[in-house]
Amino acid sequence: xxxxxxxxxxxxxxxxxxxxxxxxxxxxxxxxxxxxxxxxxxxxxxxxxxxxxxxxxxxxxxxxxxxxxxxxxxxxxxxxxxxxxxxxxxxxxxxxxxxxxxxxxxxxxxxxxxxxxxxxxxxxxxxxxxxxxxxxxxxxxxxxxxxxxxxxxxxxxxxxxxxxxxxxxxxxxxxxxxxxxxxxxxxxxxxxxxxxxxxxxxxxxxxxxxxxxxxxxxxxxxxxxxxxxxxxxxxxxxxxxxxxxxxxxxxxxxxxxxxxxxxxxxxxxxxxxxxxxxxxxxxxxxxxxxxxxxxxxxxxxxxxxxxxxxxxxxxxxxxxxxxxxxxxxxxxxxxxxxxxxxxxxxxxxxxxxxxxxxxxxxxxxxxxxxxxxxxxxxxxxxxxxxxxxxxxxxxxxxxxxxxxxxxxxxxxxxxxxxxxxxxxxxxxxxxxxxxxxxxxxxxxxxxxxxxxxxxxxxxxxxxxxxxxxxxxxxxxxxxxxxxxxxxxxxxxxxxxxxxxxxxxxxxxxxxxxxxxxxxxxxxxxxxxxxxxxxxxxxxxxxxxxxxxxxxxxxxxxxxxxxxxxxxxxxxxxxxxxxxxxxxxxxxxxxxxxxxxxxxxxxxxxxxxxxxxxxxxxxxxxxxxxxxxxxxxxxxxxxxxxxxxxxxxxxxxxxxxxxxxxxxxxxxxxxxxxxxxxxxxxxxxxxxxxxxxxxxxxxxxxxxxxxxxxxx
Ligand code: IVH
Numbered sequence: 001x002x003x004x005x006x007x008x009x010x011x012x013x014x015x016x017x018x019x020x021x022x023x024x025x026x027x028x029x030x031x032x033x034x035x036x037x038x039x040x041x042x043x044x045x046x047x048x049x050x051x052x053x054x055x056x057x058x059x060x061x062x063x064x065x066x067x068x069x070x071x072x073x074x075x076x077x078x079x080x081x082x083x084x085x086x087x088x089x090x091x092x093x094x095x096x097x098x099x100x101x102x103x104x105x106x107x108x109x110x111x112x113x114x115x116x117x118x119x120x121x122x123x124x125x126x127x128x129x130x131x132x133x134x135x136x137x138x139x140x141x142x143x144x145x146x147x148x149x150x151x152x153x154x155x156x157x158x159x160x161x162x163x164x165x166x167x168x169x170x171x172x173x174x175x176x177x178x179x180x181x182x183x184x185x186x187x188x189x190x191x192x193x194x195x196x197x198x199x200x201x202x203x204x205x206x207x208x209x210x211x212x213x214x215x216x217x218x219x220x221x222x223x224x225x226x227x228x229x230x231x232x233x234x235x236x237x238x239x240x241x242x243x244x245x246x247x248x249x250x251x252x253x254x255x256x257x258x259x260x261x262x263x264x265x266x267x268x269x270x271x272x273x274x275x276x277x278x279x280x281x282x283x284x285x286x287x288x289x290x291x292x293x294x295x296x297x298x299x300x301x302x303x304x305x306x307x308x309x310x311x312x313x314x315x316x317x318x319x320x321x322x323x324x325x326x327x328x329x330x331x332x333x334x335x336x337x338x339x340x341x342x343x344x345x346x347x348x349x350x351x352x353x354x355x356x357x358x359x360x361x362x363x364x365x366x367x368x369x370x371x372x373x374x375x376x377x378x379x380x381x382x383x384x385x386x387x388x389x390x391x392x393x394x395x396x397x398x399x400x401x402x403x404x405x406x407x408x409x410x411x412x413x414x415x416x417x418x419x420x421x422x423x424x425x426x427x428x429x430x431x432x433x434x435x436x437x438x439x440x441x442x443x444x445x446x447x448x449x450x451x452x453x454x455x456x457x458x459x460x461x462x463x464x465x466x467x468x469x470x471x472x473x474x475x476x477x478x479x480x481x482x483x484x485x486x487x488x489x490x491x492x493x494x495x496x497x498x499x500x501x502x503x504x505x506x507x508x509x510x511x512x513x514x515x516x517x518x519x520x521x522x523x524x525x526x527x528x529x530x531x532x533x534x535x536x537x538x539x540x541x542x543x544x545x546x547x548x549x550x551x552x553x554x555x556x557x558x559x560x561x562x563x564x565x566x567x568x569x570x571x572x573x574x575x576x577x578x579x580x581x582x583x584x585x586x587x588x589x590x591x592x593x594x595x596x597x598x599x600x601x602x603x604x605x606x607x608x609x610x611x612x613x614x615x616x617x618x619x620x621x622x623x624x625x626x627x628x629x630x631x632x633x634x635x636x637x638x639x640x641x642x643x644x645x646x647x648x649x650x651x652x653x654x655x656x657x658x659x660x661x662x663x664x665x666x667x668x669x670x671x672x673x674x675x676x677x678x679x680x681x682x683x684x685x686x687x688x689x690x691x692x693x694x695x696x697x698x699x700x701x702x703x704x705x706x707x708x709x710x711x
Contacts, residue, residue: 008051016172017275049175056231063161066152069247075335088286125285127315130292135306136193146182169234174273187246194221198237242274261315309337321681342401345369352431354460358452372402379408383448384427393422436460474540475529479522498601534609543589545582555612576689619648624660630668632685
């Protein structure tokens with residue numbers, strides 16, 4: 001029985017992880033039938049890691065949120081060779097400064113002290129691991145005592161969704177880790193993908209069953225992973241490739257770092273039964289990286305799965321720690337993207353759309369064209385100047401670009417194909433007033449964008465403001481779709497966000513396409529949005545330049561709505577990552593009497609945001625000890641210390657192995673040297689601010705930890 005289970009698991013691995021099947025499909029099926037029969041006769045023999053347990057479970061009603069033990073970062077992008085050279089140069093500079101890179105072959109002192117790089121690495125050049133950038137979905141797999149206990153999506157990096165039931169059905173995901181030396185906690189990170197051939201087969205099947213086809217493998221993978229019914233996922237050909245890790249702990253709950261390099265970590269992970277990123281290569285210096293990029297670019301059309309670029313990572317983990325991270329991306333890694341995908345098609349006409357902030361955007365109406373994996377019929381032309389700069393005329397054959405997930409855009413005309421009667425576009429003639437509300441339009445001097453001056457009088461702006469406020473990352477009001485918003489605004493029933501809270505189920509059920517049940521559900525959803533975290537309310541207000549991240553930064557900085565309302569323009573400038581343009585925009589928003597009225601009406605309607613500190617429920621630096629050295633660019637010693645204390649951290653005067661981070665400024669003294677000697681992470685003021693704005697970050701990704709030998 002045990003032997004049979006292990007035998008099938010081994011075949012799974014040969015097939016899905018090593019791409020090297022050892023028996024025929026029919027023989028495999030016979031083994032499975034045998035195991036199923038045995039388990040049916042002896043239900044108590046069924047274990048959670050049995051291959052029979054990959055068929056999916058009863059459907060869920062929703063996905064539960066998962067707080068990541070270690071934040072899931074994103075990557076900065078490079079597009080041009082120069083971006084890669086700049087990236088490498090930044091790293092060389094920092095590592096030389098830190099004494100972690102030998103200047104020349106003769107620099108034995110640094111080599112001996114740092115001993116960070118491979119013996120054969122050329123002096124002065126950094127060793128990187130270059131990998132594919134998979135075009136799928138990032139997931140975190142958590143194993144406790146070797147058993148898969150949780151799988152989660154990346155979400156916003158701090159909080160994702162629990163998709164364990166779905167991920168259990170992937171045969172390339174071990175349900176139990178192989179080997180004897182499994183750590184108590186191990187989180188493997190990587191990408192879930194669908195191969196090109198599997199995708200095409202799935203689509204043929206979908207079509208045969210009269211079901212909708214997926215536009216591309218990435219969407220098919222996403223749709224398959226986000227199934228509430230994991231039995232559907234079980235029927236989808238998904239694969240997991242591991243490219244990193246999250247939390248790793250030993251039996252005493254201590255964070256451990258079992259290897260000293262990224263490459264050896266991947267080998268270490270592979271030994272547990274993961275399919276690790278194939279096609280990776282050790283490179284030294286920027287030119288080596290660029291050669292890898294070129295080679296992969298040639299290989300790309302023949303690869304069995306989608307990649308949208310390559311990723312370069314500093315191989316040495318101690319060097320990674322010293323480099324730290326900026327905002328949400330590590331400084332030690334970068335994604336080098338392949339050029340956007342382009343196609344040509346006919347420009348049939350140009351219409352003008354009104355955005356949430358009143359921006360009038362010319363939109364190209366196109367003959368449908370398949371580009372970047374989807375059919376495109378509209379593409380942005382950005383603004384008036386862009387149309388002229390590109391000299392795009394109605395009737396032209398144009399190049400359309402759709403890069404990754406971004407909005408499709410018109411790159412320019414194919415002049416050789418221009419018909420004699422192609423018509424230049426006259427913005428003012430086409431759009432003398434706002435096409436939605438008839439208000440005057442204006443284009444402030446020095447700005448590229450023409451705007452409707454109607455503000456929230458303009459129904460288009462009002463509709464989009466409401467739609468934005470109800471969206472998932474804002475108040476998350478399920479069931480408030482754009483068709484209903486159109487009706488509510490057109491009937492003048494809802495003028496501001498606050499009006500939503502006076503809608504009754506009875507009234508809503510009188511609107512088109514609203515049954516009693518959906519009306520009642522919507523009222524419940526609206527009701528449930530009365531106590532959002534402050535950050536979500538701030539984001540929902542649709543303040544210009546305030547995205548999700550800035551909203552969170554502001555909420556964390558001020559804590560309460562009242563404190564935000566009371567803040568001066570200077571006070572907004574104190575928020576990490578907020579510059580003058582953003583500060584002014586926020587300040588003006590709250591100074592506007594109309595906006596104050598809406599906030600008062602919201603409060604009267606019972607909308608009370610939760611204070612942010614209470615929401616986070618955590619102090620990002622709790623249990624951490626930081627040491628300050630040198631002069632920071634904007635913070636005085638006392639200010640920095642006060643911020644650290646407020647975040648739950650301790651400030652110490654001397655560096656030891658227990659130090660979590662050394663914050664170094666200009667003219668940093670011996671403490672910096674001591675930090676490097678002990679392998680303690682060194683960050684600058686920007687790094688400190690990022691920490692203060694972040695959730696707890698475990699030492700596995702950032703902090704100090706010894707070099708427990710190469711794996
Ligand atoms: S490393 C600390 N490696 O790209 C860096 N990411 O833009 C974390 N991705 O969310 C990511 N292939 O979904 C890394 N070989 C690779 C990758 C990869 C694809 C995705 C991943 C991540 C996104 C970042």
